[in-house]
Amino acid sequence: xxxxxxxxxxxxxxxxxxxxxxxxxxxxxxxxxxxxxxxxxxxxxxxxxxxxxxxxxxxxxxxxxxxxxxxxxxxxxxxxxxxxxxxxxxxxxxxxxxxxxxxxxxxxxxxxxxxxxxxxxxxxxxxxxxxxxxxxxxxxxxxxxxxxxxxxxxxxxxxxxxxxxxxxxxxxxxxxxxxxxxxxxxxxx
Numbered sequence: 001x002x003x004x005x006x007x008x009x010x011x012x013x014x015x016x017x018x019x020x021x022x023x024x025x026x027x028x029x030x031x032x033x034x035x036x037x038x039x040x041x042x043x044x045x046x047x048x049x050x051x052x053x054x055x056x057x058x059x060x061x062x063x064x065x066x067x068x069x070x071x072x073x074x075x076x077x078x079x080x081x082x083x084x085x086x087x088x089x090x091x092x093x094x095x096x097x098x099x100x101x102x103x104x105x106x107x108x109x110x111x112x113x114x115x116x117x118x119x120x121x122x123x124x125x126x127x128x129x130x131x132x133x134x135x136x137x138x139x140x141x142x143x144x145x146x147x148x149x150x151x152x153x154x155x156x157x158x159x160x161x162x163x164x165x166x167x168x169x170x171x172x173x174x175x176x177x178x179x180x181x182x183x184x185x186x187x188x189x
Contacts (some may be wrong), residue, residue, distance in 0.1 A: 074187055079141045079152065082127075087118055094118075124175055131171045139162075142172075148182045155187035 014125055070110035123168045125142040128151070138154040149172050153160065172183050 040096065070137045076141050076152075076154070082140070083143065087122065091118055128172055128175050131175070132168055135167055135171070137168075144176065147178070148184065149176055149178060150184045150186065152186045152188055155189055159189070160185070160187045 006150050009081075010101065016188055094111050094114045098108060100107075103111075104127075121144045125144050128142045128149075132142075132151070132153065140151060140153040142152075143150040151172060153168065167181050168185050169183050170176065
């Protein structure tokens, strides 16, 4: 009986950690998506300064004026990597909890439900991201929790308009069944 209680406690703790990791990852993504102004000196601690020749600087300025505005895709790659690392960690904990030799059916079922929930969230996030990019947005990343969704979208030069927010909200509502009040949309310039 004592072993059963311990296993149930471990599975419960793992599930709480998984949900906490997903929520914290969504909040972290929201904070990273916000723009911050550099301090008065114009440099952020640890920020590197690139040194280039005046000729190279002129060429870069000409190329930048000819090219369309670049969208910071490195944010999206970093957010996806962070999200995947949190999931891998949670999955590892779930697999460890379910690896016992004398695993009772209830604990095994809870572990299986946790793994299934992770897989389902992963698929739903990927579907939402694909549908949003299919609507013409350059890139996006979605963070799904049990009761909310955060969507970070690369905005065009004119930013997200009301129609854009309505399109994205509609996609998320269709895929998750959540209300519009549970959907947070952020833009990255």
